[in-house]
Amino acid sequence: MARLLILGAGIAGQTAALHAKNRLGSEHEVVVVSPNSQWNWIPSNIWVGTGYMKAEQVTFPLAPVYKKTGVTFHQAKAVSIHPEGDETTAQPFVTVEYTSPEQRGTTANVTYDYLINSTGPKLNFGATKGLGPEANSLSVCTYGHADQTAKALQVVIDRMKKGEPQTLLIGTGHGNCTCQGAAFEYLFNVEYELRRQQVRDKARIIWISNEQELGDFGMGGMFIKRGGYVTHSRVFTESLYTERGIEWITQAHVKEVMPGETAYENLDGEEKSVKHDFAMLLPPFSGVGLKAYNKANEDITSELFAPNGFMLVDGDYTKKPYEAWKPEDWPETYQNPKYKNIFAVGIAFAPPHAISKPMISVKGTPIFPTPPRTGMPSGVMARQVTYNITDMMNGKETEPTRKASLAHMGAACIASAGANFLHGTAVSMTVYPIIPDFEKYPDTGRELGSTSGEIGLAGHWIKHLLHYAFIYKAKANPFWRIVPE
Amino acid sequence: MSIRTPFEQTYYPPVPTRLTQFFRTNLIWQFFRFLVLNIKILRMVRKH
Ligand SMILES: Cc1cc2nc3c(=O)[nH]c(=O)nc-3n(C[C@H](O)[C@H](O)[C@H](O)COP(=O)(O)OP(=O)(O)OC[C@H]3O[C@@H](n4cnc5c(N)ncnc54)[C@H](O)[C@@H]3O)c2cc1C
Numbered sequence: 087m088a089r090l091l092i093l094g095a096g097i098a099g100q101t102a103a104l105h106a107k108n109r110l111g112s113e114h115e116v117v118v119v120s121p122n123s124q125w126n127w128i129p130s131n132i133w134v135g136t137g138y139m140k141a142e143q144v145t146f147p148l149a150p151v152y153k154k155t156g157v158t159f160h161q162a163k164a165v166s167i168h169p170e171g172d173e174t175t176a177q178p179f180v181t182v183e184y185t186s187p188e189q190r191g192t193t194a195n196v197t198y199d200y201l202i203n204s205t206g207p208k209l210n211f212g213a214t215k216g217l218g219p220e221a222n223s224l225s226v227c228t229y230g231h232a233d234q235t236a237k238a239l240q241v242v243i244d245r246m247k248k249g250e251p252q253t254l255l256i257g258t259g260h261g262n263c264t265c266q267g268a269a270f271e272y273l274f275n276v277e278y279e280l281r282r283q284q285v286r287d288k289a290r291i292i293w294i295s296n297e298q299e300l301g302d303f304g305m306g307g308m309f310i311k312r313g314g315y316v317t318h319s320r321v322f323t324e325s326l327y328t329e330r331g332i333e334w335i336t337q338a339h340v341k342e343v344m345p346g347e348t349a350y351e352n353l354d355g356e357e358k359s360v361k362h363d364f365a366m367l368l369p370p371f372s373g374v375g376l377k378a379y380n381k382a383n384e385d386i387t388s389e390l391f392a393p394n395g396f397m398l399v400d401g402d403y404t405k406k407p408y409e410a411w412k413p414e415d416w417p418e419t420y421q422n423p424k425y426k427n428i429f430a431v432g433i434a435f436a437p438p439h440a441i442s443k444p445m446i447s448v449k450g451t452p453i454f455p456t457p458p459r460t461g462m463p464s465g466v467m468a469r470q471v472t473y474n475i476t477d478m479m480n481g482k483e484t485e486p487t488r489k490a491s492l493a494h495m496g497a498a499c500i501a502s503a504g505a506n507f508l509h510g511t512a513v514s515m516t517v518y519p520i521i522p523d524f525e526k527y528p529d530t531g532r533e534l535g536s537t538s539g540e541i542g543l544a545g546h547w548i549k550h551l552l553h554y555a556f557i558y559k560a561k562a563n564p565f566w567r568i569v570p571e
Numbered sequence: 572m573s574i575r576t577p578f579e580q581t582y583y584p585p586v587p588t589r590l591t592q593f594f595r596t597n598l599i600w601q602f603f604r605f606l607v608l609n610i611k612i613l614r615m616v617r618k619h
Binding site for chain 2: 321324325327328329331333334462495496497498508509511514516518536538540541542543544545547548570571
């Protein structure tokens with residue numbers, strides 16, 4: 087009996103765990119290590135952040151699902167990987183520290199034959215002074231943060247109801263942020279909520295982001311066919327901001343969030359600031375800070391992880407200029423080049439470079455989005471990697487055969503712009519491929535027929551449907567496999 | 572407040588007409604778009 091160890095029970099980890107158990111049966115063991123007792127459908131956190139949903143609607147306890155499916159669960163966080171074992175054993179293992187109330191603080195070594203790292207991001211609030219819910223701004227990255235943000239939002243709404251004008255600042259809290267799409271959704275859901283509570287005329291809403299232009303979303307934007315033109319997403323995004331009366335600041339690296347004021351530097355090197363009564367600013371992401379040690383207990387973290395803490399896989403990490411970027415730079419099997427039984431999926435793998443063109447301010451500050459790794463690609467790569475590993479465990483293959491490069495994968499993304507069954511809207515986008523291929527599609531980088539965007543109520547219905555479908559699937563309810571990643 | 576102040580950032584972008592806005596939440600049209608969007612998403616899922 088061999089053991090597959092999965093670190094993290096997010097979108098990627100849960101996909102991996104369920105597919106693995108389904109394919110391995112009782113022949114082999116599937117073990118999940120994750121610090122949180124709850125599973126969270128993160129895309130719906132933006133609705134928790136406006137009060138449209140409660141935290142209980144976007145979460146459920148993991149332990150009963152694992153009990154039902156026969157997956158071993160350790161409520162713990164991985165601390166270090168020992169791919170060669172140590173002086174006493176040649177068996178690879180991961181040192182974990184328990185977070186459950188009963189075992190909090192105790193450590194253990196969990197051995198593995200195959201390892202999937204799907205630990206997602208560390209929310210790196212520390213990168214910007216004063217950023218984050220423990221300092222001077224709010225977040226919707228976790229359901230706890232979103233809950234706190236909903237309460238703060240209601241406070242400013244109540245002030246507006248008393249006639250006090252309020253300024254709301256929403257966007258990204260650092261020059262290296264990713265996840266602009268989530269901040270965008272929160273922005274438009276707040277705008278909708280203010281209209282619903284009839285205080286919109288009292289609010290000044292400002293978007294701040296590290297994108298070069300609106301509509302970049304960390305993927306260089308996209309070109310779509312509309313009204314007889316091939317148009318960049320910037321045009322549609324600016325249109326939506328204008329229609330909803332939202333001001334925007336782009337090319338901004340937030341340097342400090344103070345109570346009621348945010349200071350930023352722009353690409354021209356100007357130091358500016360904006361005053362606000364409410365600020366929801368997403369943090370930059372980094373790896374969760376796992377360490378790695380060899381048999382002699384020497385630190386080999388830099389052999390397994392990039393400097394930003396994300397795990398090195400089969401991508402081409404050679405430093406090269408934007409003009410030299412190629413689709414082939416992107417990983418295909420997500421296998422670590424040195425330790426072939428280690429894989430990283432979802433946000434946990436190290437991207438070879440950005441997707442949007444890197445921009446540096448005249449003062450030398452990098453101000454451009456790092457690549458987004460959204461739910462659908464995270465799920466797809468987790469499934470493909472799991473199929474590869476289970477094939478190897480079952481003796482069908484000796485190396486990974488399935489590929490899941492973002493350069494050959496499309497993504498569908500539904501960005502909520504107001505939650506209501508009759509009057510809500512969402513922007514529905516499809517992109518193919520995620521990584522632009524300017525050799526194959528010289529003008530637009532992507533296939534025009536498969537790249538699209540539109541706004542309407544139908545998108546909101548789909549977003550709602552996906553909320554229920556993915557929670558249903560993550561609970562491993564009957565026929566969960568028919569819900570695609 | 573007009574959204575169209577000369578030479579400000581909101582002066583230039585296209586804004587939807589009333590008809591476009593109407594169709595965004597028109598139940599019949601949106602039901603049709605719901606089907607189309609689901610097909611588009613499924614096509615995307617099939618690609619991998
Ligand atoms: C507010 C918000 C809204 C979003 N909306 C959308 C959307 O609409 N559509 C979309 O496609 N994507 C969306 N995304 C992105 C999407 O949530 C991510 O793509 C997805 O969660 C990535 O999955 P993952 O499994 O890699 O990481 P996560 O889902 O973050 O999971 C990481 C897991 O690892 C665990 N973990 C952390 N540290 C350790 C450790 N040391 N040891 C073990 N386990 C650990 C965590 O507890 C968690 O269970 C949104 C993101 C945010 C923040």
